[in-house]
Amino acid sequence: MHTLAEVLPAWGEAHLDFLQRHAPYTHGVPGGRWLTILMNRIDQASVQAAFTSWVRDTWPERPDVIAIDGKTGRRSHDRAIGDPPPYLVSAFATTSRLVLGQEVVADKSNELTAIPVLLARLAEGDRLRGALVSIDAIATNGTIATAIRQAGADYLLAVKANQPRLRADIEACFNDAPAGSVDRFTEYDKGHGRIERREIAVIREVDWLSGDRRFPGELRLPAAASIVRVRAHIQRRATTHTETRYHISSAILGAERAGPAIRGHWGIENRLHWVLDVTFNGKRRV
Secondary structure, three states: OOOHHHHHHHHHHHOHHHHOOOOOOOOOOOOHHHHHHHHHOOOHHHHHHHHHHHHHHHOOOOOOEEEEEEEEOOOOOOHHHOOOOOEEEEEEEOOOOEEEEEEEEOOHHHHHHHHHHHHHHHOHHHOOOOOEEEEOHHHOOHHHHHHHHHOOOEEEEEEOOOOHHHHHHHHHHHHHOOHHHOEEEEEEEEEOOEEEEEEEEEEOOOHHHHOOOOOOOOOOOOOOOEEEEEEEEEEEOOEEEEEEEEEEEOOOOOHHHHHHHHHHHHOHHHHHHHHHHHHOOOOOOO
8 A cells, every 4th residue: 555655746747748737736746755744744733623613513413422543544654754643633523524633743642631622623614513422541530531521522531540439439339229219221233253142231210420529630531321231242253251341421321322322332343443553554654
């Protein structure tokens, strides 16, 4: 697969007569190195703002479910000068499969600073109102949850080992809940040599999450309204294993709605990250 820096000069030489209708091109078309220099000098913030504006004009409908996730750009760094690969935080409308915006940060450790910036840009013109925003466990904190709520949207945040006490409390809540207090839905998936059964359970009686603090610094998420457990049974040939994931949301979710929203967030790996790595060959620079 060729890079843009390789393709454009070749195309330009083949279509020089057409290009000379618009500019002299006295010395021919620029080479790949000059295109690289030009593209790397473009202000990233200006490009991001222009891209977000273009998306709004092209797709005026408000997205209903938005997945935000970060990823390191493969083969996109300059080893000669020790330039590290960029880390992109992307907002992806999962139902329409549309990239809404991206924020470039130096490395994964700065993802928490990039997410609020990206949220603020997406929220301009009240564009996030009514959406459900899903993010992985790195963003399960009061600051980002508050930013999502202030934009008029609801959050759907993963709860993992980085919040051990919250995870333990949610796990205990599901284990001890009376049967009638849990909304349940089961969905199936088959492909790539596996059969998967996902059991989604939702509890909406979560007043205990907003009670008095039990210890200093305890995590508190604003307007928490639902907790979700997804238990996936995955069968590959003769082996079966089970994975359990937990989520917390400010939306009053039903199990049937929670399942596609969570699955849509996992889908960002195939629908966006795969495209960046394979279709575009992981290249950021031209």
